[in-house]
Amino acid sequence: xxxxxxxxxxxxxxxxxxxxxxxxxxxxxxxxxxxxxxxxxxxxxxxxxxxxxxxxxxxxxxxxxxxxxxxxxxxxxxxxxxxxxxxxxxxxxxxxxxxxxxxxxxxxxxxxxxxxxxxxxxxxxxxxxxxxxxxxxxxxxxxxxxxxxxxxxxxxxxxxxxxxxxxxxxxxxxxxxxxxxxxxxxxxxxxxxxxxxxxxxxxxxxxx
Ligand code: GRF
Numbered sequence: 001x002x003x004x005x006x007x008x009x010x011x012x013x014x015x016x017x018x019x020x021x022x023x024x025x026x027x028x029x030x031x032x033x034x035x036x037x038x039x040x041x042x043x044x045x046x047x048x049x050x051x052x053x054x055x056x057x058x059x060x061x062x063x064x065x066x067x068x069x070x071x072x073x074x075x076x077x078x079x080x081x082x083x084x085x086x087x088x089x090x091x092x093x094x095x096x097x098x099x100x101x102x103x104x105x106x107x108x109x110x111x112x113x114x115x116x117x118x119x120x121x122x123x124x125x126x127x128x129x130x131x132x133x134x135x136x137x138x139x140x141x142x143x144x145x146x147x148x149x150x151x152x153x154x155x156x157x158x159x160x161x162x163x164x165x166x167x168x169x170x171x172x173x174x175x176x177x178x179x180x181x182x183x184x185x186x187x188x189x190x191x192x193x194x195x196x197x198x199x200x201x202x203x204x205x206x207x208x
Pocket of ligand 1: 010108122139175178
């Protein structure tokens with residue numbers, strides 16, 4: 001299967017997906033890296049690994065960026081099957097969401113629906129989790145719809161929130177699990193092992 005990965009930052013989730021694809025754990029290949037920040041770590045990794053990079057959207061700071069239509073054409077020309085958001089911080093235009101029904105995933109560093117939605121990103125998420133007194137947190141992989149973090153949850157993992165956690169410590173604990181749960185979810189997507197229950201809930205069917 002052909003994958004497009006969208007990043008805005010360091011791209012550690014992108015890297016773990018790419019490594020899983022190279023190692024055969026994910027039955028896919030990363031056809032293109034899409035970013036709104038051409039200088040970010042994820043874009044750098046892509047350039048070092050021969051993965052085409054396109055900038056989206058067009059903005060003052062990235063005039064070379066594509067329009068939504070141009071990006072849709074690129075994704076179609078590259079025969080992309082699945083779109084994976086991995087630390088991409090801009091809202092995906094509805095036209096793009098509609099072009100990939102049940103084929104666009106995002107990972108968010110909290111147990112959605114808690115601590116999700118506009119404004120909850122990066123360390124803001126972990127600060128809010130700690131302030132709430134929650135005893136657990138963890139990443140959520142979900143299908144993307146037209147708002148931030150509101151699509152159908154596909155997979156989650158749980159980590160403890162420890163007594164004197166700083167946001168950075170909690171973020172690192174969650175990020176470690178993100179890398180694993182995203183690879184498992186993408187592997188299932190690429191192997192057509194996702195069952196959609198009649199009430200609309202997607203479930204991963206194990207390999208066995
Ligand atoms: C991660 O915390 C992810 O959950 C969120 O943004 C961060 C991206 O990290 N979407 P990376 O760029 O994949 O390292």
